[in-house]
Amino acid sequence: MLSSTMRYFSWAIAVTVIGLALSLWVGWSFAGTLQGMLGFFFIATVLAALEISLSFDNAIVNANVLKRMSPVWQHRFLTWGIIIAVFGMRIVFPLAIVSIAAQTGPWQAVVLAAEDPAQYAHIMEEAHPDIAAFGGTFLLMVALSFFFDPEKDIHWLGRAEGLAAHHGATRGADVLVTVAVLLGLSQFFPSAEAGRFLTMAMWGLLTYLVVHAIGAVLDSAGPEKAAAQGGLGAFLYLEMLDASFSFDGVIGAFALTQNLFIIAIGLGIGAMYVRSMTIMLVEKGTLSAYRFLEHGAFYAIFVLAVIMFIQPLAHVPEVVTGLIGIALIGAALMSSIRWNRQNGSMAESPAAE
Numbered sequence: 001m002l003s004s005t006m007r008y009f010s011w012a013i014a015v016t017v018i019g020l021a022l023s024l025w026v027g028w029s030f031a032g033t034l035q036g037m038l039g040f041f042f043i044a045t046v047l048a049a050l051e052i053s054l055s056f057d058n059a060i061v062n063a064n065v066l067k068r069m070s071p072v073w074q075h076r077f078l079t080w081g082i083i084i085a086v087f088g089m090r091i092v093f094p095l096a097i098v099s100i101a102a103q104t105g106p107w108q109a110v111v112l113a114a115e116d117p118a119q120y121a122h123i124m125e126e127a128h129p130d131i132a133a134f135g136g137t138f139l140l141m142v143a144l145s146f147f148f149d150p151e152k153d154i155h156w157l158g159r160a161e162g163l164a165a166h167h168g169a170t171r172g173a174d175v176l177v178t179v180a181v182l183l184g185l186s187q188f189f190p191s192a193e194a195g196r197f198l199t200m201a202m203w204g205l206l207t208y209l210v211v212h213a214i215g216a217v218l219d220s221a222g223p224e225k226a227a228a229q230g231g232l233g234a235f236l237y238l239e240m241l242d243a244s245f246s247f248d249g250v251i252g253a254f255a256l257t258q259n260l261f262i263i264a265i266g267l268g269i270g271a272m273y274v275r276s277m278t279i280m281l282v283e284k285g286t287l288s289a290y291r292f293l294e295h296g297a298f299y300a301i302f303v304l305a306v307i308m309f310i311q312p313l314a315h316v317p318e319v320v321t322g323l324i325g326i327a328l329i330g331a332a333l334m335s336s337i338r339w340n341r342q343n344g345s346m347a348e349s350p351a352a353e
Contacts, residue, residue, distance in 0.1 A: 008280040012272040019265045020044060026261050043257045044266040050253075051270020053322030056329050057304070059274050060297035061142070062238055063281035069234050074282075077235055082275045084239055089246040090267045094260060097131075098123045110260075117258035124254055129193065129312040130200045135244040136308035137178065137204030142241060143302035144174035146294070156295035156332060178205060185309050197312075204244075211237050242274075291339060296332025300325035 020041060027040030066074055098109040098120055113120045146152070147161055148168035155161035167173050182201045186194040214233045246267070253263040280286070287293055303324050307316050 008283075009273070009276045012269070012276040015272045016048065016269050019048070019269045023262055023265050026259070026265070030259065040257075040259070040262055043259075044262050044269070046256060047253055047263065047266025048269035048273075050318050050322060051267050052273045053319075053326060056277070057297040057300035057325050058242065059277035059281060060287070060294060060329070061241060061301065062274070062278040063287055064294055064297075065234050065238055066278060067282050067287070073232070073235055077238055078275060078279065081235070081239060081242070082271065085242050085246070085271045085274070089243055090250065090264045090271065091260075093243070093246070094124060094250055094263075097127050113260035117260065120260065121254045121258040124250075129197065132308040132311050133197045133200035134204040134207075136305045137182065137201040138208050138240065138244040139301050139305035139308065140178055140181065141174060141205060141208040142244075143298050143305060144177055146298040148174040148177075154291055154295075156292040156335060161295075175205070175209075188313060193312075207240060211240050242271075289340075290333055290336035292332040292336045293329065294332075296329040299332075300328045303328070 023041045023044035024037045027037035031037065031039070062077075066077060069077070095106055095109045095113070098104075098112060099106050104112070109120075147164040149165055150169040152161070152165045152168070155165070182198060182205075186198050189197050211233070214236060250263070250267065253267060257263060304321060307321050310316065
């Protein structure tokens, strides 16, 4: 049992070993001492652990979408997608932000990260409110679209979820709630920053709607484009979802270190575990066997979105965010196990789907 589970994490473990070895090399390059090497090694380990703790809900939602994709696009997401996740979001994304904010080229941003990490970290911190508004709005729509689904007939928390599903039949109900939340939150920002918050939040909302519109067009394209159905649109959605999960982790990593390379190593290790957990959830049919597991993940996404919104006003440690997510998913898992026992068997088996 243990060996069959561990095979899903073979690549993640290999990347962990390589990544932590690289962290020692980076530590020696920057510090030149044994103490410096061990310090960089420790920070990379902590970053990887934090990223993994924040990624349980991401893996569950990925698996929920991935199981409906064609095998070709599943493979593309698990190969191309992990390259985009590790190199795109953990390396290129921070460099792009610094390039735009400092009005400099990508290479100059790399030089800045290597020679003046404090200034690099300062630029990233300055961009945090905009990133939080954009990513928080995208994640809020992800969570609400799950609960405001008129076809959703399994409810973990009963009446509240049933009411949301009932109102999901009203077109645009999730968008209406999101806009109302954003307008309410904007009242807590200073007047000079409220407009900026709403602008970036609207871009997050627009991005979510555009990605879903692309998916809808592809899914209704007809039999001659069946290879693309549930493919490109879902792929884009998953990449945007991973980006939204990554925003806060990338910014929060600068609280532990200002070294871009250690941040990329630590968060990259965590991204590999997301891939491994996603594959395991899909192949073992875990979402079917534990009927409330998805609910816990989407509640965790909702909480993460709220935390991203309030981060510019009050700092919430990433450890707290990760623990809340784990607690919600753990509670959903326990409820699923209890339901299975009360009903005398596991929920639908993967073979029955």
